[in-house]
Amino acid sequence: MNIKDRIKQLAQAHSSEFVKVRRHLHQYPELSFQEHRTCAYVKERLLEIGITEIESVAKTGLMATINGKASGKTILLRADMDALPIQEENTVEYASQNNGIMHACGHDVHMTSLLLTTKILWELRKDFSGTVKLLFQPGEELMPGGATLVMKEAAYNALGPIPHLGQHVMPNLPAGKVGFRSGLFMASMDEIYITIIGKGGHAAVPEECIDPILIASHVIVAAQQVVSRMASPKTPSVLSFGRIVGDGANNVIPDKVTIEGTFRTYDEVWRTEAIEKLTTLVKSIAEGMGAECIVDIPRGYPHLKNDEELTNAMKKGAIDYLGSNNVVDLDLWMAAEDFAYYSQQNRACFYLLGVGNIQKGITSGLHTPTFNIDESALETGGGLMAWLALQSLL
Structure with a gap:
């Protein structure tokens, strides 16, 4: 039996065991940088598999190592660990037991899939040369992002530049399928916090007020010029506002309004320019209407670019493993x-x-209270990543 068929056999043989692992992780989700119980559970599973070379990274993360039969290339496989502040609405027996916290982005799947990959590679360790690093990373959902902390660790920096593989669940894709894109793939992300401070009062005498509600409406509409008129049509950009708080009443104009949003794009130069333009535009409108304006835009994640040669090779490997x-x-x-x-x-x-x-x-989307998965995807995810890891070590 060739190694590809052995991987498939092992993935199938162990799949029911890892369905239980996924359900346990789903039941006990933890928020970003609070994954203490999750970390302990993952470490227990690694030790059960036989992995002993395990290091703590970024406080609540782990990096483990599988060495093949001989020295060779090294690859890093990454899964994230944190959950979201969402109250689960699924009625499944393995629904979250932690009130207001849910694995609504599938990080329980990512961890489980990588643990299955680990078990497969451990059982095949005498059949390949090279080293596989297994990274269970905390805090993906919360800036500055757990990756930034991992990258400061001595254990990580000792690796030098090596190929990195990661996967993310996608409910729009049927279980059993995977998707690839070389080059630009995911956008940068910056958070936007705007505070407009006016002068509140009775809604019946607006002339005595500086209305932050009205000013906020102008700001939100005008800000879209950053995308519609200032960005090149060739550069994908998104500016969205998802939260407005003006704590007044039907007859009360509040003193201030807060607005929260996000800006995303694929060009780092334009990203910087857009933030500067947005800040200037928002402040000029608010101040021109008599209000004070505070704009805070913390720098978020950069855009994600898949290496073309590596991604094309991994796609070819996936076709070989799963079929075109x-x-x-x-x-x-x-x-x-x-x-x-x-x-x-x-x-x-x-x-x-x-x-x-x-x-x-x-069918529920990511970050929704009814998100769930077809658990047959665990066998696909764990087996495929094991196969792709070995392909990269050739």
């Missing part, structure tokens, strides 16, 4: 990921793992 009908080409995805930090300094490939199943009613 189960490997799709992806479009740009305006979501952001702190895996992007790794991609800025290393040859990287970040791909999508299908977890949806329309027939089973598993």
